[in-house]
Structure formats: structure tokens, C-alpha cells
Amino acid sequence: MSSYVARSRQVAARMVGGEMMIMSGRDSSLFSLNETASAIWQAADGVTPLEQIVEQRICAEFDVEPAAALHDAEELVSDLASHGILVVSDSPIAEPGTPPKEQT
């Protein structure tokens, strides 16, 4: 089954010094995403399946096995969702998170 991911509206995100930093409005936690995590975050529009995001944004850009990349992406998404950074669903997310206060 495909999963869909969207950026939470309860966060502020900003590219700082080449690093994607995300602040959770829920508990004030501050996160820094590495390059691959940042690619997934930026593609998390709520309507593109995670598998497709991994294929287009990770496998096409980084030297990684598709199965391993998807496994890592699922773990990452699960972790970010547990912190309220991402929203995960089995179906497309009706109101995908438009970039919430994201600036570069």
C-alpha cells in the first residue's frame, strides 16, 4: 500500500547555511535535516506517493539501492511524523501542507 506524506502546518522551516532547519510549533523542538531528508521534506506535498518521491528525489540524485532508500525513507517519515513534523496517510492528504512559513 502506498503512503502519502505532507508537511505539518504546525512547523516553521527554513534553509539555513545549506541545512534545512525545522521548528516544531507543538513542542518547540528544533530539527536539522540532512540532504536526503531535506529532499523528502520538500517533496512531501500530500499527493505524491512516498515510493515516487524516493524514486524521483532520492534514487535519481543519490547512489543508493531503491529498496534500501525506501526503507530508510519510511523510517525517516515515521520518525518525523512522531514529532509532528510530517503527516502520514494511506491515502492522498486532502489539504496537503503548502510550505508552512518556509523561507530560504
Place this chain on the structure above:
Amino acid sequence: MTATVEHLAASIGIGGITVRLHVTDSTFLRMLDQRYAGFPSNDESADCEFEVELVAPRSLDDPAIEEDVCVRREDSTWIVTRGDFQAKWDPVARRGRIRQSANPYSIDSVLRIVHTLVLARQGGFLVHAASAVRNGRAFLFAGVSGAGKTTVSRLAPADATLLSDEISYVRREPGGYYAYGTPFAGELAKPGENLRAPLAALYLLGKGLENRIEPVPTAEAVRELMSNILFFAEDSELVQAVFQSACEFVEHVPVRRLTFVPDARVWEMIQ
């Protein structure tokens, strides 16, 4: 026979924001006047007005006295509570109420919290940092307890004017970032001078075996600044605003790591 209640008020101007405290106790008013003597405000209209109701202090045996500060919003009203006070403030009406015993520490905390709420919407913040003005430019020295804020303040030369040894006040204005003096003192127990100056740099403090100044990567600067910003509100929108403010600040004000031997030579590098 009709009882009359005398209405008294203290107007306190910090960072260009006037808070007017209405009290009915002349002894408490005198305490306020003395504590904030360097920060009077003559503004006709206050940015925030509070009625202060004095109550008997809680018993030290009352477990409620240990309650941590909680800042939350109910509709448009901020509710601020801690073991030693309760306050409400409606920023739209610009009015509020404080309930506390006759002590300076509670009112100091309420003032700090109200200022953090006001500044959060304006790109500014309060930060755990000493600050001083030298040659017309302001410098912040941030760090946790023990990092050297008090030491740097004590070592300040005669031509440096201290804005605070503990909590510094930063505003974003059309001309850039400015530091303001505050009455919020730390170990020096001495309020800062009531003046403002354009910010030249933020130094992240650390004591070491030699004096040196090093650049700080931008993302690390944001992380360290965020860890030193005073912000209490459990409010998603304002948390996001403070984060964006910290990012903006780091993009406009040089952030450096200042390792120093605790003697006066450190100020040779702060010009």
C-alpha cells in the same frame, strides 16, 4: 461612610514599550519606582496596562508555590501563571490583570514574559545574554549560566556601557537590529543603562586558556541562539515566529564564538 481607594500607577518603558502598572498600595508603588527608576516612561498611552492586585504570599509549604511558569492563550487573552503569580493580558485591548504578593520578582517575571510576547510578533526577542555598548555599537554575550556573562560584564572597561549582565533586549527596526538596556539584572544585581545602540555582533561565550574569536556556521548559530532566547508561550504560531526571527537575526548580525581567559584583555577584542 464610603471607602476610597487611591489609584496609583507606575509607567515603565523598556525597549521603547511602555507598561503601566496600576496599584493601590503606595508601599508597593515605591518599590516599583525604585526598582525601575532608570526606565521611566512619559508616554501618554501605554502599550500594556495592568491592574495589580496584591494578595498574601503563598505559604512555602504550599506545593503550588513550586509550579513552573505556564503561558497559554485563551482566544485573544494570554494567561500567564506561576506558583507566585497569575496574570491575564489581552493584547488587543492592551489591558490585563496581575495577581501576586508584594514582591519584586513576580512583577519582574510578568514584565519579561509580556515583552517576549510583544517582541515575538515584531522580529525581536529577549535573550540570555549580557550586553554592552562600546564606541556606539552594541555587543551581545550569550551563554548558559556559568558561560561567562557576569565575568564579561565585570571586566567591561570604563568606556563600555552595560545594557544588562543577564537578559538582553533585541529589536528589529528599519535600520537594523538594536540592543536596548533592561532593568533585568543577574548576579551583578545592577540594572542596565536605559539606552539603545545598533548591534555589531553576538558572541557565544566560553571560557578557555586563550582569547580567541571564531566564526560560527550559520545553522549552529541559529541553534545556539534559539537555545538562549527566552520564550515561554505554548503557542505554535509564536514559536514559529520566534524561529523565523532567530534565522533573520543570524542572517543580519555576525555571530562569533568568543573563548576567553577571564581577565580584562578580552575587551581588547571587543571594539
